[in-house]
Amino acid sequence: MHKARHSPARSIAAHAILIAWTVIALFPVFVIVINSFKSRKAIFGDPLALPLPENFDLVGYTTVLAQGDFFQYFLNSLIVTVASLFFVLLFGAMAAFALSEYRFRGNTLMGLYLALGIMIPIRLGTVAILQLMVASGLVNTRTALVLVYTAQGLPLAVFILSEFMRNVSHDLKNAGRIDGLSEYTIFFRLVLPLVRPAMATVAVFTMIPIWNDLWFPLILAPAEEVKTITLGSQVFIGQFVTNWNAVLAALSLAIVPVLVLYLIFSRQLIRGITAGAVK
Amino acid sequence: MGALTLSNVTKSFGKTDVIKGVSLEVSEGEFCVFVGPSGCGKSTLLRMIAGLEDVTSGDVILDGARINDLAPAKREIAMVFQTYALYPHLTVRDNMGLALKQAGVARAEIIAATDKAAAMLSLQPLMDRRPAELSGGQRQRVAIGRAIVRRPKLFLFDEPLSNLDAALRVATRIEIARLHRELNATTIYVTHDQVEAMTLADKIVVLRAGLVEQVGRPMDLYNDPDNTFVAGFIGSPQMNFLKSGLLGLSSETVGIRPEHLTLHPGGGQIRGRVNHVERLGGETLVYVTTVQHGMLTVRMFGEHNYDVDADIGVDFDAAHLFHFDAAGKRLR
Ligand SMILES: Nc1ncnc2c1ncn2[C@@H]1O[C@H](COP(=O)(O)OP(=O)(O)O)[C@@H](O)[C@H]1O
Numbered sequence: 001m002h003k004a005r006h007s008p009a010r011s012i013a014a015h016a017i018l019i020a021w022t023v024i025a026l027f028p029v030f031v032i033v034i035n036s037f038k039s040r041k042a043i044f045g046d047p048l049a050l051p052l053p054e055n056f057d058l059v060g061y062t063t064v065l066a067q068g069d070f071f072q073y074f075l076n077s078l079i080v081t082v083a084s085l086f087f088v089l090l091f092g093a094m095a096a097f098a099l100s101e102y103r104f105r106g107n108t109l110m111g112l113y114l115a116l117g118i119m120i121p122i123r124l125g126t127v128a129i130l131q132l133m134v135a136s137g138l139v140n141t142r143t144a145l146v147l148v149y150t151a152q153g154l155p156l157a158v159f160i161l162s163e164f165m166r167n168v169s170h171d172l173k174n175a176g177r178i179d180g181l182s183e184y185t186i187f188f189r190l191v192l193p194l195v196r197p198a199m200a201t202v203a204v205f206t207m208i209p210i211w212n213d214l215w216f217p218l219i220l221a222p223a224e225e226v227k228t229i230t231l232g233s234q235v236f237i238g239q240f241v242t243n244w245n246a247v248l249a250a251l252s253l254a255i256v257p258v259l260v261l262y263l264i265f266s267r268q269l270i271r272g273i274t275a276g277a278v279k
Numbered sequence: 280m281g282a283l284t285l286s287n288v289t290k291s292f293g294k295t296d297v298i299k300g301v302s303l304e305v306s307e308g309e310f311c312v313f314v315g316p317s318g319c320g321k322s323t324l325l326r327m328i329a330g331l332e333d334v335t336s337g338d339v340i341l342d343g344a345r346i347n348d349l350a351p352a353k354r355e356i357a358m359v360f361q362t363y364a365l366y367p368h369l370t371v372r373d374n375m376g377l378a379l380k381q382a383g384v385a386r387a388e389i390i391a392a393t394d395k396a397a398a399m400l401s402l403q404p405l406m407d408r409r410p411a412e413l414s415g416g417q418r419q420r421v422a423i424g425r426a427i428v429r430r431p432k433l434f435l436f437d438e439p440l441s442n443l444d445a446a447l448r449v450a451t452r453i454e455i456a457r458l459h460r461e462l463n464a465t466t467i468y469v470t471h472d473q474v475e476a477m478t479l480a481d482k483i484v485v486l487r488a489g490l491v492e493q494v495g496r497p498m499d500l501y502n503d504p505d506n507t508f509v510a511g512f513i514g515s516p517q518m519n520f521l522k523s524g525l526l527g528l529s530s531e532t533v534g535i536r537p538e539h540l541t542l543h544p545g546g547g548q549i550r551g552r553v554n555h556v557e558r559l560g561g562e563t564l565v566y567v568t569t570v571q572h573g574m575l576t577v578r579m580f581g582e583h584n585y586d587v588d589a590d591i592g593v594d595f596d597a598a599h600l601f602h603f604d605a606a607g608k609r610l611r
C-alpha cells in the first residue's frame with residue numbers, strides 16, 4: 001500500500017492529470033491576457049497567437065485607463081470585497097466560537113439555521129433585499145453591497161470555522177479561564193491564531209464570488225461613483241459594438257488584486273485544506 | 280488556607296448523570312488523589328472544583344466559603360493539564376506570569392515570582408523560549424511552574440503525567456512529590472494509574488461511575504479495602520479472587536494478594552498449570568491457570584524458575600484472605 005503510493009508510474013499519472021487540469025483551467029485566463037496586448041485586427045485574425053511586435057498594441061489599456069472612473073471602480077471593488085471579507089471572518093468566527101464552545105438550549109438548531117444559507121442562494125431574495133435597501137436609503141451605496149455580501153458569506157464561514165474550532169484544545173481555553181483571561185481574549189488571542197488556516201480557506205472562498213459578482217452591483221449600486229469593476233467593465237460591451245481591446249484589458253487588470261489576495265492567503269490555505277487529511 | 284469540602288455535589292450533562300453525589304473533605308496541605316477507571320468522572324469532578332463546569336446540585340466550599348458561582352480565576356486555584364495547555368504565542372516567562380499580570384500585579388513582582396518558580400523547577404535556561412521549542416517533559420515542568428507562580432490555595436492536576444514516557448513520568452512524579460513537601464499546598468490530583476495514586480497521595484479517593492467507592496490513606500485501601508472494586512483496583516498486580524464455596528468458606532468470594540500465595544510443585548490446596556512466568560529480576564510473577572478459580576497470579580521475591588505448562592499447586596495463607604459477599608461488599 002505504502003509502496004504503491006510512491007511508484008513512479010502512479011506518480012507520473014497523477015502529475016499528468018493535474019497538469020492537464022491546470023492547463024484547461026488556466027487556458028481562458030491565458031487567452032484573455034495575451035489578447036489584451038494585441039490590436040483589434042490581430043485579436044480576431046488569430047485569437048490564440050501570442051502578441052508579436054507587429055501586432056502588439058496597448059490600446060485596450062489606454063482606453064481603460066483613460067476612462068476616468070476606472071480607478072474609482074477598482075477602488076470600489078476593493079473596498080467592498082475587503083470590508084465584506086472582514087465582517088464575514090469576524091462575525092463568522094465569533095458565531096462559530098459560540099456554537100462550538102458553549103452549551104446552550106437550541107445550539108444545534110442555531111447551527112443548522114446558520115448553515116441553511118449554504119443551500120439557499122441569496123439571489124432568491126433579491127426583490128426583498130432591494131425593497132429593504134430602498135426603504136433604508138442604502139441604494140447606490142457600497143454599504144448595501146457590504147451588507148449583502150456579508151450575509152452571503154456567513155453561512156459557509158460559520159460552517160467551516162465551527163468545525164475547526166471544535167478541535168481547538170479545551171485544556172488551552174480552560175487554562176486561559178483559570179488565568180483570568182476574558183472570553184474575548186481567549187477568542188482573539190488563543191483560538192483565532194490556531195484556526196488561521198481555516199480562516200484563510202474561508203477568506204478565499206468568500207472573496208472570489210464577491211469580486212466577480214455582477215448581479216448585486218447592477219441592482220443595488222449601479223451609480224457611477226459606487227460601481228464595481230465588474231460592472232464598470234460592462235460599459236465597453238455594447239448592444240451593437242463591443243470594444244474588445246478594452247474589455248480584455250479591464251478583465252486582465254481585474255485579475256491582479258484577487259491574485260494578490262490569493263497569494264497572501266495561499267500558504268495558510270494549503271494547510272487549511274489538508275488539515276485533518278494529514279496528521 | 281486551602282481546605283476543600285464537597286457536599287453532595289452532582290453533575291448531569293442533559294439526561295446523563297456523570298457525578299451522582301460526591302461528598303468529600305480535603306484538609307489543608309493534604310495531597311488528595313482521585314483515582315478510577317477512565318470515564319468514571321474524575322476530570323469532570325476536578326473541573327467542577329475549578330469552576331470550569333457548573334455544579335448541578337450540592338456545594339463546593341473552599342476555606343469555608345461557598346464557591347459554586349465564582350469564576351475560575353477568582354477561586355485562587357491553579358490547574359495543570361494533561362496536554363500542558365501552554366499559550367503557544369507566549370514565552371515560558373510570560374506563560375508563567377500571565378495569571379499575575381491579569382490580576383494586576385506589578386511587573387517587578389511578577390519577575391521575582393516567575394524567577395523563584397523557575398529556580399524550583401530548574402527552568403531558568405528556558406525562560407525566553409516558546410512552548411514549541413520545548414520537549415514534552417519541559418513543557419509539563421513549565422505548566423507546573425505556571426501553577427506554582429500563582430501561590431494558589433488549591434493545586435489541581437488532571438493526569439499530568441499521561442503524555443510523558445515512562446522514565447520521565449517517574450522523574451516528574453518525584454518532582455511533584457518534592458514540590459508538595461516544599462510548598463505544603465492543598466493538592467487534588469487526578470489519575471487512572473494506581474501506582475501514581477499510591478506513591479503520591481496522603482489520601483486516595485476511589486471513584487467508579489460517578490460515585491465514591493472508598494476514601495482512605497494508600498495503605499488503608501491496600502490492606503483494608505471496602506469492596507471487590509477497590510480491592511481489585513488498588514495494587515499491582517491485581518488481587519486474586521477465589522470462589523469461597525469451593526474452599527469450604529462461608530463468604531461468596533475471597534480475595535488474596537499475589538504475594539500471599541505460595542507455589543508447591545507437589546501439593547497445594549488448589550491445583551493448576553503454569554501459564555506464564557515473568558521474571559523482573561527483583562521479583563518473579565507466575566501466572567497459574569486453575570480449573571476452579573481461573574487465572575491466579577503468584578508473586579515471589581527474587582528469581583525463580585518454573586516450567587510453563589507444568590502441573591503445580593497453589594497454597595494461600597488464610598490470615599491474609601479478604602471476604603466479600605455476593606454484592607462485592609467486604610465482610611469483616
Ligand atoms: N461535555 C460533556 N458532555 C457530555 N458528556 C460528557 C461531557 N464531558 C464528559 N462527559 C462524560 O462524562 C463521563 C466522565 O468523563 P470524565 O470526567 O472526562 O472521565 P475521566 O476523567 O474519569 O476519564 C464520560 O462518560 C464522558 O462521556
Ligand SMILES: [Mg+2]
Binds near residue numbers: 321322323438
Ligand atoms: Mg480525564
